[in-house]
Amino acid sequence: MMYPLLLLRKEIDEGHKTLIGGKASALWKMYSSGLRVPNFLVLTTAAYERFVDINGLRGRITLEFTRKSFDEMRWEEIWDTSLRIRNMFSRATMPPELGQLIISATKETFGNSALVVRSSAKGEDSANTSFAGLHASYVNIREANSLLEHVKLVWASLWSDAALMYRQELGLDIEQSSMAVIVQELVNGERSGIMFTASPQDPGEMIVEAVHGLNKGLVDGEVEPDRWTIERTSGNMKEHRAPPARDMAVLSDNKGTYLGPLSLNKRSFPPLSDDEVHEVCAMGFKIEQMFGSAQDIEWTIRADTLFLLQARPVTTFVDKDSNRQWYLSLTRSLSNLQQLKEQIEQELVPAMARTAEELEGSDLTALKDGELAAEIKNRQDIFNKWKGAYWEHFIPFAHGMRLFGQVYNDVIKPEDPYEFMELLKGVDLMSLRRNRELAELADMMKRSSSGYLEDVASEFNERFSSYLTRWGSGDDGTDVAGLKELLGHIGDIAAIPGRSGKTDVDHLDRSFLDRFEGEEKKKAEELLELARASYRMRDDDNIYLDRIEGQLKHVLHEGLARLRTRGIDWEIEPKEIMAALVHEDHVPEKRGSEIPARDVRSRVHIRQIQGQPASKGIVSGMARVIRSQSDLFKMQKGEVLICDAIEPSMTFVVPLASGIVERRGGMLIHGAIIAREYGIPCVTGIPDVTGIIDTGDMITVDGYLGIIVIQRADVS
Amino acid sequence: MHEHEKEIEDLVGSIMAAELLAVLATKAPEYPYTNLVAFAATEDLKKLLFVTTRSTRKYLYLISDNRASLLIDNRSNSFIDFRDAVAINATGRIREVDRESYPHLGDIYLHKHPYLQEFFSSPSSALMCMDVGKYIIVRDFQNVVELDM
Structure with missing residues (x-):
């Protein structure tokens, strides 16, 4: 049976409910009861289906959904999935006869009036699934082409990140779900x-x-x-x-x-x-x-x-998932993000730096045991406060990149939905500066160890000490020794990140900005600037927080060192360190073990697994699995870094890695950003990656498709 | 048993029970040679059974080299297969079974394919058995795990 692709307001009847979706049904009901509703027409779900089938989108969406179970995805990965789907819709062609039908019907119905384009998904806005803001609406659309583009974006919003979050409640399904679109006259309300x-x-x-x-x-x-x-x-x-x-x-x-x-x-x-x-x-x-x-x-x-x-x-629906609500609060406007930028740059970052400096200046050795325990508590509180600020302000600020990416993709329609990241790369990230310093130190160490350059050796010690203080890492004695050992075998690591070479950033920059004129161009420039700040902060915020955490580690190390003199030589949780410092007779409990190695007795071996393609390129190399800090210092040049998540304290080994695989998923996470800066193939979002791979396994990292292949070391 | 191992074994078991046909790949002199065969699996999944007449090329090829693979999948021939279909590649060595010595293997086969009684009982037919060395399971389009047997 052929269903109509488009229905004028006067053509709709009771039998069209499923074709026109929830929102349009309500609108039609109000209209037919004599209430004043601005004139509208509806592109039915049949139009959506025609569009997705002609463009082969159903299969492509299916492939997106095979990447990983949604239950295992982090919100960043869900956003990435949605971005890729949105780009598919945006790049897909409107079937000419459908485009013509939409243009002629709107022209006939509304003349040259400005329009509103609204979603009307099947079942949306029923009593059980009434969630505001899951799908898109666009206001003040004027030209035919713009109308068609916005219709595509409304269709794409069936798969928006928010909709994917509520997929179970919405019953989101590739075969069944569909989206009607309301085209309505804009009432320029006062x-x-x-x-x-x-x-x-x-x-x-x-x-x-x-x-x-x-x-x-x-x-x-x-x-x-x-x-x-x-x-x-x-x-x-x-x-x-x-x-x-x-x-x-x-x-x-x-x-x-x-x-x-x-x-x-x-x-x-x-x-x-x-x-x-x-x-x-x-x-x-x-x-x-x-x-x-x-x-x-x-x-x-x-x-x-x-x-x-x-x-x-x-809605009577009470969302008990606070993570989901928090995630939805991340979607912010340009002006809101600009305010956030101001707050972060003018208030929060300077305050974090001041806090770290104050802590760095205190002499812990002068404190009595009880005072040291109090200082541990104090530093824990300070660190927790800043960690809270990190979630409250810095994480939402990362949305600046996402907002830019969405705008960039809507106007440029690039083949690669992450092309926008090329425009953000190359800003002076703190972790890259830190790595440059480390590379220089490695070089100095090499020269000083050649035996005849005493002044170099002395300068090395001075700069090494300055490095440790300023970057807040390596307060632990073992870490310092490990870092020195690493410097010894770093050799000729890249002090300057590798570049993809082919990308002409200036050209991309111009192509983007040239799409806008006048006030809009100014806004686009502001958005790009905001995105660059957001990109930079995605890395730098970790370094600032790490510096404060370094001071917490420092005081814990001092506490542990004192307990060692009492013969307590096992790993202890901070609260136990404090208790043992306050009460001399307290015997602290042993801390739980590190990430366990995989169970080698299992008959099941994962050979190939999909995650998220986070940095392009393909490489094979031996795995170096990071299960504890000490594993980092064993990293050899050319190995594939396998870790739960690249923490800021770990980025110094990144230049040694030929590839990176991490459990934490997403294109815009810290590790992915660093990998792209260095041009190292990276796959993120591999569940339990440190459990399924062992150091020494041969790993192929396919950063184009987001796939890793594991060849076990114990199998020929 | 390891939890993941149990999940994988259950998955393999359910597909072996549900599917009727497998693609058999044998080593031919020039190119790999493939056929569809009606198969059955033992409960412990260690053996896969099928029947062929002794005059077939696959039988001849298996006589000269008994290393082979069987591919079993649950595709529905629609785009949703890219998400939902599972393909299982069983690798191992194949031998002809002496039906009189091992009647239970014949029973397993006929229990699954009772309509093949005549084909099974023909003196020209051979009951073949793969001793599975390993199952390679592909899910979600690109995720691959191996199950050693």
């Missing part, structure tokens, strides 16, 4: 908002939120709204909460929407009068009765006329 006919927190209350300008500002969180709470039974207004400032609004011009200053005369007035709040509530009640359940409604007012933009059931 005032807009949302309303909950029953608050998710207190069903006895209605909530109205309103902003000046378009609803986008409120929905994206860029403009803080006025908020009214109304008692459902009496209709009495319980509270009106004004925002701290009513100074910004999302407005539109002939190119798109933008966040701009609100005119001064509007700033002192709430977007709605009390009467208008009640009018919105009355409309809400009507819609609630129509649908038979509490509704979450978007509306806008133009020339004192209220338009309904969409309605969906107030």
Whole structure:
């Protein structure tokens, strides 16, 4: 049976529900009940299916899903998967007859009006699966080509990172899931908002939120709204909460929407009068009765006329997965990220550096045992505080790269969805500076050990000591010895990262920026600058945190050294070190062991496994599995580094590695960034990698496809 | 038994039970030679059985070199196979079984393929048995594990 690819508002009937998706069904129901809804048409799920089948996308999405079980994926890997799928949609061709159908129908229906393109997924916005913000909507679309491009992006958002996170609740399925698209006339609202006919927190209350300008500002969180709470039974207004400032609004011009200053005369007035709040509530009640359940409604007012933009059931779903909620909070706007950049660069980084310096300056040997225990606690607290700041500020800031990547891919449509990383490479990362110093030290050591350059030997000791202090690593005596040993066999490591050579970054830079004009170009430049800062900080933040952690390790080392004199020579947890320092007769417990080697007795051997392709290239080499710090110092040039995650304290061995494999997955994680800077093939996201590979196994790292092949050392 | 080992054995066992046909690869003088055969597995998965007439090329090739592979997979011939299909390559040495000495092997085979009774019982047919050295299991398009037997 042939299903219609496109339905005009007047052509829709009850039988079209599954073809037009949840959101369009609600819109149609409001329209057919006589409520004021801006004119719209719907590209049905059949249009989505035509597009994905003609472009062979179903198979390609399937292959993306074979890479790894979603349950084993970290959020970075889910984002990567979504980015790759989005790029597939973006690069796929709109079938000409479908494109023509969309263009002619929109022209006929809306003339030259600006448009809104909204998702309407099957089953979306039903009472069980009403999650806001999983799929995309685009506002103020004006040209035919732009319309077609945005339709593709809405289709792609069926597989957005947020949707993948909620895949089980959505029943996301490659064969069954589909997406209709609403094309709607843009009502250039002067005032807009949302309303909950029953608050998710207190069903006895209605909530109205309103902003000046378009609803986008409120929905994206860029403009803080006025908020009214109304008692459902009496209709009495319980509270009106004004925002701290009513100074910004999302407005539109002939190119798109933008966040701009609100005119001064509007700033002192709430977007709605009390009467208008009640009018919105009355409309809400009507819609609630129509649908038979509490509704979450978007509306806008133009020339004192209220338009309904969409309605969906107030979700009763309580997400108990706090990680997922935290992840969704990472998606931030350019202006929000710019504020974050300012805070990180002006406040947090200097404060971290100051903290590390203060700690470095204290003389631990002068402390009595009890005081030392207190200092351990103090440093633990300081480290935990900064670790908290790392998660709260630095990790969200990494989204700057992602935001740039998405914009870059949307305008350039590159074959390689990670081409945007080429524009970010080459900034002066701290770990590369540290490695350059280390390479120089190795060189000096070589010269001093030739026997006749005493001044070189003395300079080496001075610089080595300075290195340890400034980079905060190697406070442990064993680590220092290990580092020296490593310097001895580092030989001619690359002091300067390898470059891919073929990429002309300036050209990419220009091609990207040339796609924009005027104000938009300025925004694009700002975004690129932000992304570069985000990229740099993804590495540097680890170094700053490591420096503070180094000081914690330093005090723990001092504590351990004192316990050694009491004959306690086993590994101990920090709390046990403190207890033994305070109570002389306390016998501390032995610390749990390091990452265990793999169970060699098993009859099952993993031979080939997929992860994420994190740095291009293919290489084979002997594995060096890092299960403890001491393994790092045994690293030989040309070996493949196998680790759980490349911590900042480990990056000094990266230049020795011919390939890198790590458990922690993602294209934009610290290890992947360092690998790309050095041009070393890297695969991330291999589950239990330090358990399935042994030092000495022959490993092939395919950084193009994200595959590793293991040839065991104990098998001929 | 190792937990992962159990999972892999169960997977192999379920596919051996569900699938009727395998691709047999034998060593021919010039090129590898492949055939479809109706197979059955012993419960411990250490032996794979099939029947062939003695006049076939595969029989001749196996007489001259008994090293062979059997490929068993559960594909449905749709794009979803790239995610869901499992392919198992069994490698080992193949010999003809003396049906009178080892009647239980014939029973296993006929239990799975009762409609092949006539073919099985023909004096010209041989019951062949692979002593599996190793299973190589490919899942999720590119993930490969080996199970030593």
